[in-house]
Amino acid sequence: MDIDTKVHELVIVGAGPAALSAAIYTTREDIQTVLYEKAVPGGLISTTDWVDNYPGFPDGIAGLELGDAMRKQAERFGAVIELGEVMKIVNEGERKKLETTDGDVYAKIVLIATGSGYKKIGVPGEDEYYARGVHYCATCDGAFYRDKRLVVVGGGNSAVQEAMFLTRFSSHIDMLVRSDFRASEVLIHEMEKKFKDKITVHKNTTTDEIIGEQKEGLKFKTVTKVIGTDKISNKKIEFETDGVFVFVGLQPNTEFAGESGIELDKIGLVKSNENLETNMPGVFVVGDCRSGATMQIATAVGEGATAALRIREYLEGRKAGTSTLY
Amino acid sequence: MDIDTKVHELVIVGAGPAALSAAIYTTREDIQTVLYEKAVPGGLISTTDWVDNYPGFPDGIAGLELGDAMRKQAERFGAVIELGEVMKIVNEGERKKLETTDGDVYAKIVLIATGSGYKKIGVPGEDEYYARGVHYCATCDGAFYRDKRLVVVGGGNSAVQEAMFLTRFSSHIDMLVRSDFRASEVLIHEMEKKFKDKITVHKNTTTDEIIGEQKEGLKFKTVTKVIGTDKISNKKIEFETDGVFVFVGLQPNTEFAGESGIELDKIGLVKSNENLETNMPGVFVVGDCRSGATMQIATAVGEGATAALRIREYLEGRKAGTSTLY
Numbered sequence: 001m002d003i004d005t006k007v008h009e010l011v012i013v014g015a016g017p018a019a020l021s022a023a024i025y026t027t028r029e030d031i032q033t034v035l036y037e038k039a040v041p042g043g044l045i046s047t048t049d050w051v052d053n054y055p056g057f058p059d060g061i062a063g064l065e066l067g068d069a070m071r072k073q074a075e076r077f078g079a080v081i082e083l084g085e086v087m088k089i090v091n092e093g094e095r096k097k098l099e100t101t102d103g104d105v106y107a108k109i110v111l112i113a114t115g116s117g118y119k120k121i122g123v124p125g126e127d128e129y130y131a132r133g134v135h136y137c138a139t140c141d142g143a144f145y146r147d148k149r150l151v152v153v154g155g156g157n158s159a160v161q162e163a164m165f166l167t168r169f170s171s172h173i174d175m176l177v178r179s180d181f182r183a184s185e186v187l188i189h190e191m192e193k194k195f196k197d198k199i200t201v202h203k204n205t206t207t208d209e210i211i212g213e214q215k216e217g218l219k220f221k222t223v224t225k226v227i228g229t230d231k232i233s234n235k236k237i238e239f240e241t242d243g244v245f246v247f248v249g250l251q252p253n254t255e256f257a258g259e260s261g262i263e264l265d266k267i268g269l270v271k272s273n274e275n276l277e278t279n280m281p282g283v284f285v286v287g288d289c290r291s292g293a294t295m296q297i298a299t300a301v302g303e304g305a306t307a308a309l310r311i312r313e314y315l316e317g318r319k320a321g322t323s324t325l326y
Numbered sequence: 327m328d329i330d331t332k333v334h335e336l337v338i339v340g341a342g343p344a345a346l347s348a349a350i351y352t353t354r355e356d357i358q359t360v361l362y363e364k365a366v367p368g369g370l371i372s373t374t375d376w377v378d379n380y381p382g383f384p385d386g387i388a389g390l391e392l393g394d395a396m397r398k399q400a401e402r403f404g405a406v407i408e409l410g411e412v413m414k415i416v417n418e419g420e421r422k423k424l425e426t427t428d429g430d431v432y433a434k435i436v437l438i439a440t441g442s443g444y445k446k447i448g449v450p451g452e453d454e455y456y457a458r459g460v461h462y463c464a465t466c467d468g469a470f471y472r473d474k475r476l477v478v479v480g481g482g483n484s485a486v487q488e489a490m491f492l493t494r495f496s497s498h499i500d501m502l503v504r505s506d507f508r509a510s511e512v513l514i515h516e517m518e519k520k521f522k523d524k525i526t527v528h529k530n531t532t533t534d535e536i537i538g539e540q541k542e543g544l545k546f547k548t549v550t551k552v553i554g555t556d557k558i559s560n561k562k563i564e565f566e567t568d569g570v571f572v573f574v575g576l577q578p579n580t581e582f583a584g585e586s587g588i589e590l591d592k593i594g595l596v597k598s599n600e601n602l603e604t605n606m607p608g609v610f611v612v613g614d615c616r617s618g619a620t621m622q623i624a625t626a627v628g629e630g631a632t633a634a635l636r637i638r639e640y641l642e643g644r645k646a647g648t649s650t651l652y
Contacts, residue, residue: 053631056395139355169356298347300628301382305625
């Protein structure tokens with residue numbers, strides 16, 4: 001068969017934890033698997049300083065190291081990781097055509113595992129202190145801020161919920177809301193009632209810059225303050241803080257899927273049924289780009305394993321989810 | 327408050343991967359958590375020789391070591407593991423009463439994570455070669471038998487499905503069916519059509535004994551043959567083999583749940599909704615004892631993390647699954 005028209009058994013779009021977990025399972029069972037990754041294998045965790053809550057590592061593990069370990073494990077069983085971006089999936093019935101930056105690729109089954117990024121506010125210091133003072137996931141990184149001061153940026157439901165959650169750890173939170181809340185009345189009321197002492201809300205306040213300094217005995221510069229502007233008085237304000245949590249929305253890496261006719265929810269996450277199947281037959285979805293995602297490595301890895309079992313059923317001509325394991 | 331009437335925030339029944347994953351998340355967020363385990367923390371994996379497919383360990387990891395790592399991680403964040411068996415859960419509204427071998431215990435929320443065992447055939451050699459020649463999960467251990475001979479015991483749907491799956495690795499399979507197949511006609515037909523050369527079916531054949539020997543250069547005795555009886559001719563038969571896979575059913579550790587009025591499916595696994603809630607308010611379920619379980623560590627760990635997020639919502643007075651993380 002000509003190399004150009006070879007049909008892979010499985011192409012996985014992405015190479016983060018969900019993708020690599022699926023690949024460990026499929027390749028170990030001799031399902032031929034190629035992963036397309038446009039950036040770095042390991043996904044979002046490779047840019048995460050320290051992963052404290054992925055079960056199996058008592059003292060935590062560096063994100064880069066965990067991503068690398070999963071990649072090696074998948075490669076040991078025969079997974080092939082190609083550098084390239086998938087721009088479109090075309091359903092040709094028995095096979096799918098994937099239009100990539102490296103030309104057309106064909107597969108019997110496609111697994112979408114492109115993840116999501118967090119929306120940034122785009123201010124000086126945001127990238128410099130990323131994962132070392134600037135965070136986007138309270139469940140992941142909140143526990144690093146026991147008895148510390150925090151700034152929370154955002155005014156939607158997630159910002160209010162996560163600010164309340166962060167009071168479990170933080171001694172005091174300044175909440176910077178660009179104009180007014182967009183969160184539900186119920187949530188705002190709950191926050192005002194329960195956390196008045198711990199959360200100080202600053203409406204009509206922009207976040208302009210995140211500033212840090214080199215403290216004695218530390219290798220890295222750490223965040224010390226946030227500079228904002230009160231839009232009413234047009235005055236600069238300084239907020240002393242040990243860290244910043246930004247909750248201004250999720251940015252799912254799913255544009256190519258939407259353009260391929262795969263159904264997305266209103267945030268842009270890929271919809272699926274209980275067997276992780278999308279509306280396009282033979283196309284599955286797992287991890288942080290799936291509607292309902294928890295943005296946790298453990299969950300992504302679990303979905304990857306489950307998807308592999310469903311993909312096996314599909315390849316064997318059974319309806320996904322119909323196998324009896326017992 | 328008197329120790330006897332203290333109400334824990336969360337009691338987890340079981341201490342396997344699903345339970346420990348949930349505990350890592352809840353305790354890290356200061357949700358006070360006690361686990362009740364009647365045997366050894368780590369669950370079924372602690373009796374598993376080698377875990378090859380849990381993402382994060384490129385060369386695999388000993389089951390005992392993985393279970394131990396998860397236990398240490400949960401304990402680092404403050405999880406308390408008690409030795410004791412939960413015999414009944416009584417719904418007293420705001421709180422649940424758990425009747426244990428150690429007396430009554432109270433909790434706001436209960437997470438059932440007791441797992442499942444595999445049914446055994448109860449013949450000499452079965453326990454001796456457990457996980458070192460005698461296996462119960464093809465997805466977990468099939469890949470250790472590339473180009474090796476196998477014996478499969480069982481005649482139901484799972485036995486037929488798993489035998490077909492094992493042909494990916496095994497050079498030849500003798501399938502021992504005690505009387506006749508109980509599997510669906512479709513599956514039997516598929517096996518006969520596709521795998522006639524690789525699977526030899528022996529109906530009316532009991533499995534009587536699993537025998538091994540010490541081979542040169544190996545530390546352990548390994549399985550070399552299975553002895554059965556042809557029930558028609560009443561003659562003993564020997565099957566040379568490198569391993570035995572037993573598929574005669576699952577044994578969920580859920581009797582106490584059923585007796586507490588928690589809904590089980592026909593196999594005895596605990597039913598749940600998409601938020602991992604059982605029919606008893608405030609009682610959640612994860613892992614191998616949940617209806618729909620895949621019997622994989624990765625999936626169990628993923629469910630544990632998801633349950634922890636749902637439990638947090640529940641404790642905060644929100645309906646599970648309603649949080650906006652983005």
